[in-house]
Amino acid sequence: MxxxxxxxxxxxxxxxxxxxxxxxxxxxxxxxxxxxxxxxxxxxxxxxxxxxxxxxxxxxxxxxxxxxxxxxxxxxxxxxxxxxxxxxxxxxxxxGQAWFCGLPFSVDERVLIPRSPIAELIEAGFQPWLDPGQVHSVLDLCTGSGCIAIACAYALEQARVDASDISADALAVCEQNIAAHRVGDQVSAVLSDGFDNLPGRYDLIVSNPPYVDADEIAAMPEEYRHEPELALASGGDGLDFTRRLLREAADHLTDEGVLIVEVGASDRHVVAAWPQVPFFWFEFERGGEGVFMLTRQQLLDFHHCFAPR
Structure with missing residues (x-):
């Protein structure tokens, strides 16, 4: 003090x-x-x-x-x-400012502070896992400040990007950043609970959803308690939203579409919950963990694993 x-x-x-x-x-x-x-x-x-x-x-x-x-x-x-x-x-x-992918973003306590290792994937244009020239539609689900969506717009100039969140407060910050970066003709902010208001299909769905488990929430340093709990907590094992995402994502991907999701330290819960699913886990040069990729075909092949129990 x-x-x-x-x-x-x-x-x-x-x-x-x-x-x-x-x-x-x-x-x-x-x-x-x-x-x-x-x-x-x-x-x-x-x-x-x-x-x-x-x-x-x-x-x-x-x-x-x-x-x-x-x-x-x-x-x-x-x-x-x-x-x-x-x-x-x-x-x-x-x-009132944070940096992501070398870009400045306005932030306040309505949104998480950008820090996702997904930045490395965006900066590489998602290569070699995707051909940037073939990505024409992107969804950033749980967009918060809009940093991932806007950075994707810079990296994938030909792509239409939807920035979706359940929080109207978060989307207000997102829209502020869309305007500041002058990408309003490419990026749209969409108020939606999961996929509810998103009828289209996407070549790429990227999501940094709430994934912190109950034990981590209880032990968080005070700094994290300034961030919206809605964007952090997701049930006992941190996977409440991820379960829904895995069940529904295939219906919103194009035939060759790809899903990329960050689950952080809850990656151990993902592996324990679905040991038979061939998640691809990224490795990052600048640190970070718990980001996986699945193709639409893999989501369909293992759809039975994600069914509610």
Whole structure:
């Protein structure tokens, strides 16, 4: 916790960006904040907060480190560090921005903070598993901020992309990002409970659905409790939504269509629930786990495995 006395001392002594970076990193380290929302470095989090306050880009001239800051700039910076520590608010919620596939996205507590390893697949145009030139329709199911859908639009320029979510609040953020990236002629936000309002078929369905199991929900660091539980929790083993997805996806894929789903640490539950299903599990160079792929034909061949019990 940053107590009032420490806050007042910081306001009285900090003068330059260099001072702020040094003090902020020490404060975050002492407080033991959890890093899991796009950064694994305390210094990077502090830098993001400071650049946000100063409205400066990441490639700002290093000579700025010793510039004299205004009193209100220092006050705003210290206030953000205090919220990061005392409230455990994730940095992207404090700045209102997160990066995914090298693209900026507006985020707030209506949506998850983008961090999916699916970014690597998008950046590669889903090659070698798909021919990008043959992907004409994409569904991002449980889109949240719309980051996956919009990144897919950049990577697959000829594809129509539907960004679907059950949350009207999340879709409001998604639509804001669609407008900011000027992809409204390619990406559509659709309010839908699963596939209910999605009558078409897609060459690719990508989904980062709620998949956190009950034990993980109970043990989550405070930072994650700022995110919408609707986008995280999915029953005792984290697979409530995934079960429905596997049952229904084949009906919404083209003949050569592919389903890609992130289940994170619940991958062990997937393997235990359907040991006979030939899930293909991706490996990622930048870290991450629990993303599988199935073709439409595989979904049909093993459809009996996904039937409700």
């Amino acid at each position: 940053i107590e009032p006395r420490e806050q007042q001392q910081a306001l009285a002594t900090l003068q330059t960006p260099r001072d702020c970076l040094r003090w902020g990193e020490s404060a975050l380290r002492r407080a033991g904040v959890f890093l899991g929302h796009g950064s694994d470095d305390h210094g990077d989090e502090v830098l993001a907060l400071l650049l946000h306050v100063l409205a400066l880009p990441l490639d700002t001239d290093p000579r700025m480190l010793d510039a004299r800051l205004l009193a209100d700039e220092i006050e705003r910076f210290v206030g953000l560090i205090k919220r990061r520590i005392n409230d455990r608010t994730p940095t992207p919620y404090l700045t």
